Every structure is written in C-alpha cells, then in structure tokens.
Amino acid sequence: MKEINWKERWREAYQQSSIGKARGNRDWIDFWNDKAEWFDEATLGDTKEPAILLEHVKIGPGMTVLDIGAGTGRFTIPLARIAKSVTAVEPSPKMNSRMKVHLDDQDISNVTIIAKKWQDVILGKDIGQHDVVIAPYSLAVEKMGDALEKINSATRHHACVMTWFKRTFWDYDHLWPILHGGEPFIPGPNYLYMVHILHDMGIYANVRVFFREKDKVFSSEDEIIEDLKSALYFTPSDEKSEKRVNKILRKHVREVTREEDGKILHHGTSMRVMVYWSKSPPST
Numbered sequence: 332m333k334e335i336n337w338k339e340r341w342r343e344a345y346q347q348s349s350i351g352k353a354r355g356n357r358d359w360i361d362f363w364n365d366k367a368e369w370f371d372e373a374t375l376g377d378t379k380e381p382a383i384l385l386e387h388v389k390i391g392p393g394m395t396v397l398d399i400g401a402g403t404g405r406f407t408i409p410l411a412r413i414a415k416s417v418t419a420v421e422p423s424p425k426m427n428s429r430m431k432v433h434l435d436d437q438d439i440s441n442v443t444i445i446a447k448k449w450q451d452v453i454l455g456k457d458i459g460q461h462d463v464v465i466a467p468y469s470l471a472v473e474k475m476g477d478a479l480e481k482i483n484s485a486t487r488h489h490a491c492v493m494t495w496f497k498r499t500f501w502d503y504d505h506l507w508p509i510l511h512g513g514e515p516f517i518p519g520p521n522y523l524y525m526v527h528i529l530h531d532m533g534i535y536a537n538v539r540v541f542f543r544e545k546d547k548v549f550s551s552e553d554e555i556i557e558d559l560k561s562a563l564y565f566t567p568s569d570e571k572s573e574k575r576v577n578k579i580l581r582k583h584v585r586e587v588t589r590e591e592d593g594k595i596l597h598h599g600t601s602m603r604v605m606v607y608w609s610k611s612p613p614s615t
C-alpha cells in the first residue's frame with residue numbers, strides 16, 4: 332500500500348479549503364491585527380483554557396516556556412506567574428502592544444516578546460530550547476510539518492498545540508453557499524492530520540478533545556453582520572448583491588442572537604483539541 336504523505340496532505344487540504352482559497356496569499360497577521368482589540372476583550376481573564384493545559388502539561392517554577400502565537404497573553408500571563416520565564420512569539424504589532432499593557436499593569440517582568448512569525452523564528456539564533464512549548468490556536472500554516480518539527484526541536488520536555496475543531500459562530504455550512512454562489516463550504520485540515528504528521532516523525536501524541544460554549548457580544552446588528560461578512564470572506568460584486576446578502580444575514584442574525592442589557596449576544600459552541608506530547612520528563 333502506498334504511504335500517505337501527511338505533510339503534503341495537510342498542505343493540499345489547506346490550499347483547497349474554502350478559507351484557504353478565499354485568503355490566497357494574504358497574511359494571517361493582518362487578520363489578527365484587525366481583530367486584536369476584540370480578541371483581547373473576548374479572552375481577557377479566561378482562566379479555563381490555561382487550566383485545561385495545566386491538567387496535562389506540568390509547568391513548575393524552574394521551567395522556561397515558549398508560547399507561539401501568544402496573542403494578548405491569555406496563556407503567557409498565567410504561565411509567567413508559575414514558570415521561571417516565558418518567551419512569547421507574536422508577530423501582530425497590535426496583539427503585542429495589548430500584551431505589553433497587561434504585562435506592565437500586572438508587574439510581570441519575566442516575559443520576552445519575539446515579534447516574528449513561527450516560520451521566521453531561527454532556533455539557536457532568535458531563541459534557544461525551552462522546557463515547554465505551546466502553540467494555542469495559532470498555527471494557521473501551510474507547512475504544518477515544518478512547524479511541528481520546529482516545535483519538537485524547540486522543546487526540551489513537553490509540547491502542546493491547541494486548535495479549534497468545529498465552531499458554530501459563523502455557521503459556515505449554511506451561510507457559505509448563500510454568500511458564494513452555491514459553493515459548499517470545505518473545511519481546512521484538522522487535528523487528525525497533525526497526529527499523523529507527528530506519528531510519521533516518531534512522536535505518539537496524546538489528544539484531548541473538549542467543548543466550550545461562549546457568547547460573542549456585539550453592540551448592534553450591523554456589527555454582527557460585518558463580522559459575518561468578514562469571517563465568510565464576502566466581497567460584494569455590486570450594490571444589489573450587497574443588499575441581498577445584508578437582508579439574508581439580518582434575518583439570520585435575528586434568528587441566532589438575543590438581546591441583554593442593550594447588547595446583542597450570539598451564543599456559539601466549539602469543539603477544541605489539545606495535541607500534546609513529551610520528549611523526556613523534566614528533572615524538576
């Protein structure tokens with residue numbers, strides 16, 4: 332039987348996915364820069380995700396942590412309180428400036444920020460090995476094989492990648508065909524590809540799947556409609572098509588949201604996955 336090349340399969344699935352095709356060569360960093368303020372408010376004080384990580388990955392006071400795609404510090408900040416130091420790799424300037432504000436406000440001085448994409452970080456030059464390497468919700472890369480190999484080289488003991496699996500906020504299966512001339516929504520590659528890539532590297536990773544529910548908070552219907560249009564990569568061909576889509580989305584929004592204290596809440600659920608492995612146990 333012919334061996335499956337999972338690294339190549341990931342690349343193909345990434346390129347052929349609806350979002351991969353819609354983005355083309357556009358950089359994810361611009362996307363996250365635009366979302367930095369919203370993301371910070373949405374994740375501020377979220378203790379659940381770091382707690383789930385710590386259930387499986389032991390981090391002690393003498394240890395060093397590398398957080399890839401650190402965002403505004405949801406993991407970096409709580410881990411900096413436990414570990415000896417944290418290196419936060421975060422290429423988005425807006426995410427970085429928000430994280431710096433939190434670090435200053437909370438008097439945290441053991442975090443070093445590397446303002447680069449993971450693909451551009453040079454091991455041994457930009458950073459050394461760390462006891463623990465994490466990449467929570469940040470590895471949107473075409474060359475997943477390279478990214479995982481670099482994570483494995485960068486860690487001394489433990490590594491953990493977290494990713495979304497199914498998210499209901501944007502209702503892609505239902506809305507994508509309506510906004511894209513009937514085309515079905517093709518999802519990107521999921522965590523199973525990562526597990527296979529790691530397996531081919533001789534790494535037998537653990538997987539934990541967990542479920543989260545959350546309200547996304549908006550000030551107006553128009554704001555949700557804009558969020559949907561951007562997440563669904565809708566570019567109107569003319570004024571008529573924009574009006575048609577606005578009307579469809581407004582109806583959809585009214586069906587899926589509720590009002591509370593003058594805000595509009597959109598309840599969403601997501602399956603999330605931790606893929607984690609150990610190279611060798613830490614000595615402390």
Ligand SMILES: C[S@@+](CC[C@H](N)C(=O)[O-])C[C@H]1O[C@@H](n2cnc3c(N)ncnc32)[C@H](O)[C@@H]1O
Nearest residue numbers: 359363400401402405423426448449467468469
């Ligand atoms: C969904 S946010 C997650 C932030 C943080 N890890 C958390 O869970 O709160 C994704 C972050 O990954 C960063 N990112 C995207 N592509 C990246 C890459 N190739 N290398 C490093 N970081 C990346 C983005 O700038 C963004 O801050």
